[in-house]
Amino acid sequence: xxxxxxxxxxxxxxxxxxxxxxxxxxxxxxxxxxxxxxxxxxxxxxxxxxxxxxxxxxxxxxxxxxxxxxxxxxxxxxxxxxxxxxxxxxxxxxxxxxxxxxxxxxxxxxxxxxxxxxxxxxxxxxxxxxxxxxxxxxxxxxxxxxxxxxxxxxxxxxxxxxxxxxxxxxxxxxxxxxxxxxxxxxxxxxxxxxxxxxxxxxxxxxxxxxxxxxxxxxxxxxxxxxxxxxxxxxxxxxxxxxxxxxxxxxxxxxx
Amino acid sequence: xxxxxxxxxxxxxxxxxxxxxxxxxxxxxxxxxxxxxxxxxxxxxxxxxxxxxxxxxxxxxxxxxxxxxxxxxxxxxxxxxxxxxxxxxxxxxxxxxxxxxxxxxxxxxxxxxxxxxxxxxxxxxxxxxxxxxxxxxxxxxxxxxxxxxxxxxxxxxxxxxxxxxxxxxxxxxxxxxxxxxxxxxxxxxxxxxxxxxxxxxxxxxxxxxxxxxxxxxxxxxxxxxxxxxxxxxxxxxxxxxxxxxxxxxxxxxxxxxxxxxxxxxxxxxxxxxxxxxxxxxxxx
Numbered sequence: 277x278x279x280x281x282x283x284x285x286x287x288x289x290x291x292x293x294x295x296x297x298x299x300x301x302x303x304x305x306x307x308x309x310x311x312x313x314x315x316x317x318x319x320x321x322x323x324x325x326x327x328x329x330x331x332x333x334x335x336x337x338x339x340x341x342x343x344x345x346x347x348x349x350x351x352x353x354x355x356x357x358x359x360x361x362x363x364x365x366x367x368x369x370x371x372x373x374x375x376x377x378x379x380x381x382x383x384x385x386x387x388x389x390x391x392x393x394x395x396x397x398x399x400x401x402x403x404x405x406x407x408x409x410x411x412x413x414x415x416x417x418x419x420x421x422x423x424x425x426x427x428x429x430x431x432x433x434x435x436x437x438x439x440x441x442x443x444x445x446x447x448x449x450x451x452x453x454x455x456x457x458x459x460x461x462x463x464x465x466x467x468x469x470x471x472x473x474x475x476x477x478x479x480x481x482x483x484x485x486x487x488x489x490x491x492x493x494x495x496x497x498x499x500x501x502x503x504x505x506x507x508x509x510x511x512x513x514x515x516x517x518x519x520x521x522x523x524x525x526x527x528x529x530x531x
Numbered sequence: 532x533x534x535x536x537x538x539x540x541x542x543x544x545x546x547x548x549x550x551x552x553x554x555x556x557x558x559x560x561x562x563x564x565x566x567x568x569x570x571x572x573x574x575x576x577x578x579x580x581x582x583x584x585x586x587x588x589x590x591x592x593x594x595x596x597x598x599x600x601x602x603x604x605x606x607x608x609x610x611x612x613x614x615x616x617x618x619x620x621x622x623x624x625x626x627x628x629x630x631x632x633x634x635x636x637x638x639x640x641x642x643x644x645x646x647x648x649x650x651x652x653x654x655x656x657x658x659x660x661x662x663x664x665x666x667x668x669x670x671x672x673x674x675x676x677x678x679x680x681x682x683x684x685x686x687x688x689x690x691x692x693x694x695x696x697x698x699x700x701x702x703x704x705x706x707x708x709x710x711x712x713x714x715x716x717x718x719x720x721x722x723x724x725x726x727x728x729x730x731x732x733x734x735x736x737x738x739x740x741x742x743x744x745x746x747x748x749x750x751x752x753x754x755x756x757x758x759x760x761x762x763x764x765x766x767x768x769x770x771x772x773x774x775x776x777x778x779x780x781x782x783x784x785x786x787x788x789x790x791x792x793x794x795x796x797x798x799x800x801x802x803x804x805x806x807x808x809x810x811x812x813x814x815x
Contacts, residue, residue: 305536308536322542323536323539324536325541326543327536327539327541329539330539333541338541346543354543357543
């Protein structure tokens with residue numbers, strides 16, 4: 277019996293790439309993972325990255341993606357473990373170094389996190405994630421230099437929705453909701469067709485008490501990715517925090 | 532047909548958390564992400580047993596606070612055993628255990644309503660309380676723990692661990708009695724009793740009215756208890772004078788006791804009662 281035969285990640289969920297003639301290779305799974313991430317299907321994306329790694333174990337993108345998905349799933353210990361595995365193959369990969377720093381920072385090992393974040397910066401990579409991870413660690417340490425790191429990250433990719441979304445996530449994690457909202461708004465402007473940006477915007481609006489705007493943002497996310505269990509779950513999670521929001525959720529999901 | 536990405540050896544082994552029960556919980560929509568709960572199943576037992584441990588990874592400060600409070604309550608529980616404060620300390624211990632267990636299963640409960648969570652907390656507290664009382668009873672039978680015995684007036688802390696052979700005259704002990712005929716048509720109910728040891732096996736006892744003489748020691752009772760003059764305590768037995776209230780009971784005021792009523796062997800022995808339990812004096 278297959279090891280994963282009982283896995284039930286996606287009830288009734290078809291792959292993002294519907295074309296049956298597509299060759300299911302590394303590129304296919306990397307694209308699936310990316311689309312899964314954009315649709316907040318982190319578990320699915322993680323599985324896709326793992327499959328991509330099976331085709332090419334030397335794919336640093338897949339390794340980094342896997343670690344990032346684990347961080348998104350809140351599994352920092354596992355993220356740290358897999359970042360270490362990735363670093364065995366790519367000891368100087370700045371992106372993986374920075375993701376490990378982020379996992380360590382979220383896990384509470386702030387000194388080690390800063391050391392990895394510094395090492396990632398020294399490698400001089402071109403991805404904004406390097407500065408974003410450093411900002412994340414500095415924010416965890418409550419240091420003022422965090423803002424500077426975020427600015428550096430934005431300067432590196434001013435038109436990349438992912439950088440803005442990530443900035444919003446970091447601000448949100450450390451409860452700077454207004455700044456998180458601004459970044460999420462920018463991410464939505466840059467990529468209005470990406471559900472995860474709308475989701476992040478809705479979550480920030482909810483925290484700021486902008487209930488009706490949050491309704492619209494969540495509605496947009498649901499419209500862009502209908503019958504998406506993960507988006508539904510995230511919205512339900514905030515439903516618990518803001519009980520007056522329940523009526524709206526019922527409207528969305530019970531129609 | 533729904534598409535599933537095939538298995539990959541590079542998938543983090545947390546996937547196994549979905550194998551047993553994961554699907555069930557997913558279908559119940561308990562949690563979108565079960566987290567590391569099943570993955571770290573080896574530690575779940577420790578998280579349940581050690582109060583606060585389930586908070587260690589998330590909020591270490593809460594773990595420390597719970598552990599300190601728990602230790603303080605435990606010390607209070609032992610020191611003040613037999614008093615109301617001890618019961619309060621025990622309640623705090625149960626409460627701390629409950630919140631720790633609820634946190635351990637927190638990810639599974641995250642989708643439940645507050646009322647259900649509160650109900651769950653109460654259920655755990657009740658189960659824990661029942662478990663703890665049965666635990667103390669088990670320890671009582673195996674003579675490992677100070678246990679409270681109740682006679683008609685006082686609560687005593689009994690050190691069940693103390694050896695029967697080390698009991699000396701003058702000590703107070705707790706002992707068990709089955710239903711026993713003490714005189715014509717008079718029985719004592721089975722239960723736990725407390726009494727003072729006045730003679731060991733082989734000692735010669737002399738009865739003179741209200742007084743009992745054992746070697747050079749003399750004990751007084753409220754009335755003559757035996758209609759004999761002398762008695763030698765059998766080897767491996769103790770001669771125990773039950774606490775006064777036993778004699779004050781109206782039915783026992785007039786009867787003549789059987790000698791068996793005063794003899795306690797090793798099987799009936801339940802433990803030694805120390806004169807002082809920390810700040811509490813148990814008897815003089």
